[in-house]
Amino acid sequence: MSSVVRIRLHVGSGYAGADHEDVVEIDKEEWESMSEEQQNSLMDDLVIDFRNNVIECSAWVIEEE
Secondary structure, eight states: OOSEEEEEEEEOOSSTTOOEEEEEEEEHHHHHHSOHHHHHHHHHHHHHHHHHHHOOOOOOOOOOO
16 A cells, blocks of 8 residues: 555646646645645645746736837
8 A cells, every 4th residue: 555645737728739737746644634625725736836937927017109
C-alpha cells in the first residue's frame, strides 16, 4: 500500500493542447489526519498555486492617440 496520496492538478484554457497537468504527493498519514474541509482547502491552494505558475494574465489601459 502506498504511503502517499497523489493529487492530480489540471489547468485548461479551453484551447486544444493548452492544458497543463501535474501530480503532487502528500504523505498519507498527514492527509488522513486532515478533516475533509482541510483536504479540500489544501487541494484548492495547490491548484491555485499551480495555475498561477503556468499562466500569465495582465490588463492595461490603452491610451487613445
